[in-house]
Amino acid sequence: MTKNLFEIKNLSVHFHKNHHLIKAVDQVSFAIPAGTTVGIVGESGSGKTTTGRAIAKIGPITSGEILFNGQSLSSFTRQQTYQFRRQVQMVFQDPFAALNPRQKVGTTIGEGLENFHLGANRHARETKIIDLLAEVGLPSDAINRFPHEFSGGQRQRIGIARALAVAPKFLVLDEPISALDVSIQAQIVNLLHNIQQQQQLTYMFIAHDLSMVHHISDSIVVMYHGKIVETGPTQLVYHHPLHPYTKALLSAVPHADPIYEQHKRIINFDSTTAVTSGHLVEKEAQHFVLA
Template structure:
């Protein structure tokens, strides 16, 4: 197998909780707990899970927008956890991010031209004002906007158009990897489809690799070649999109899929009802994080031993004592 574009090895991120008048560390939130996966060039890996599963933190650690507590992140053969600020700056050319909220992620005082052109100046990718302008127009046209939008401000655009601006900004430096953090969650379905189609077109045109973080399993199924499921900081299953959706192995994945409402009123589906809620990541359960809600748990095995991610079939990995 060829070397993956990105390899994440035992990534850990703990957030310190400070308390008391001295601001001492009183506890830790275990947001990401030994997550490992590979991402090959040109593929789209979906990272799914519910609130607090650690999917966004994982995405941000990969870009070092958040410093990981432990673990390795290999990008094109270099461990980027070890890079200094200057090397990291250069690396930003290769890795970009698109955020969920297109309102919060665009500076309201900058014109669209300045927002999209900023990275060109920082990385010295265009020599003259004219060259910058030409490239900005080209980028805006690539994402379905026009040259006349360049001198306008973010508030003059709708949510879908703003997400296009965010995508143009990410594309400006011709990155290899784009982390898409819930890129369509804030959009209405008809607009959501426009943005998903745009992301697919851009991937084909520029050979992009996506890490697609989302809680909407339908969107992920549509756009991703492979999908990784997270639960309370851990990766519980990873497989090709087709395998995961047609033959889920982990009981959490099964429950998650069965809970998605489908727009087919005549379909009589069997819903697996999960009891309770996601436990607190400050004090996660022992053993398998899912054991307290799991319909097939076997005690004491599941409550004492942490299940390791193991290979169940070709390209299909699952972390469960009882499956796979």
Template sequence: MSPHKTLEVKNLKKHFSLGKGKTLKAVDGVSFDIYKGETFGLVGESGCGKSTTGRTIMNLYNKTDGEVIYEGQSVHHLSEKEQFLLKRRMQMIFQDPYASLNPRSTVAEIISEPMEIHNLFSSNKERMARVYELLEEVGLNRDHANRYPHEFSGGQRQRIGIARALALDPDIIIADEPISALDVSVQAQVVNLLERLQDEKGLTYLFIAHDLSMVQHISDRIGVMYLGHMVELTSSEQLYDKPLHPYTKALLSAIPIPDPDIEDQREQVIIEGEIPSPIDPPSGCVFRTRCPMAMDVCAKKAPVWQEVEKEHYVACHLYNDEIVDPEEAKNQQHKMKVTIQ
């Protein structure tokens, strides 16, 4: 029996008009599926479009093109009432736990607000009982309910944000870099909390981050984005054991290994130059201007999205026998041989 698809993202595009004929292509044709109960990691450098992807899926941004399908139904063609009900099923945790919380509201007011909007409880007493329950679930307690966001640490504020996301008992949570603003010592605590809640409640996560080591720990499958495009997608284990795309290899080689003997032997792949502007992206393959394995064809044609191995997808000419001779591809890959220990 094939796994159940909770979310399907098909050729999603989000372009921002800047005036004077200029367009910023933040997300430019991204496709992936998320299965029920899994954590799908979405990674890439800052500015690659991963957060915009998450916000467009949530309908915080209106899509330019493509489609997002939740439980078999397009989220873009729903009535106002259906959109309202959908928001109960899909919730978001934001990157900055302070900016996403109303500084003038108490913790109890922040967590109970979604319940009031959706009329989940008939009395304030019932809502407060649920608030106390949620605070306990995220590692806080009822004594925190009447305090304000500025009275908490960054990790505690993110726990409040998680409690708010859980208030409507959602099926899927989009976590937009939920740990990047936290101290390293707190990051693991928040990730462990998210994993525990997933086990207890059967949650599905889209986990957006730029820290590949943390994404490897929490994700079942990982998609790698670059300049608005998906360049590789496979299981977490396969991505780290056998990365295919040159960009993925470079990102993985930059992860420090806490063993000097292994770290000294490992080849570091350094990506030259700055990420191009999404206002004027390169022709052909968007990564070619920084790719140490770029060929002439990379400037002429955009690589096709293809399944190179079972459940391992990549957009790179090196793996298309119709475009590049296998022997030439092998020679190019030899230039960038990297061992991920």
């Protein structure tokens, strides 16, 4: 049995907006086994990103507990928080907004190395940055260039290099491919997969596109209005979806096949009849659905 890197127990994140209570994340529990990828899918506003930010300790928590290597994030000492900040990194959706436009790529990637005193001196750090660029498939001269000189896919590679610089254990990948061309999406997914194999990283992959999540994830968490409605091993969730919302999401995925598209029936999700509250029940091995 693999060890869990993260355990999320009854996590809730509530916000107040115009005197309304918004339950962005509502009693969510799941585990992220070390060395695996957990894919989180759901529509905009379903609580995917809020969950990711809570796990990375950069977003608020209303109640519940997040354990990292068995220890609660809320009980961390300053030194432990410092180490956690190095071990957990984020990669964002918009590679255009996530990089400082006035800062050379080398400086952006090197910031983490300086913050965590990695690399003995300037020369060692520069060598490390060039290695990182090579690792993500960018030329070494990128070090002295600015973000605007790169395409969307290349910028996402820069974002990944920045995250990898501090030798993390865990990456929160928040829609890292949504803004990219289909052909570039595949390159980034392959790159993430290869890096994970080489460095035994653990990923949380947040997306609304189910077809790419399928390729990178070992298990899937489906969220709807702040709740987990279904979770399980990727193949089971894909080929044997149990919750009506998962079925609706899967039925809408477009296929590059006109005959399939002509005959496909999109299942509409009816939130008034489906179960959207209650508890997760294990229907088959490791495969849970809200019931």
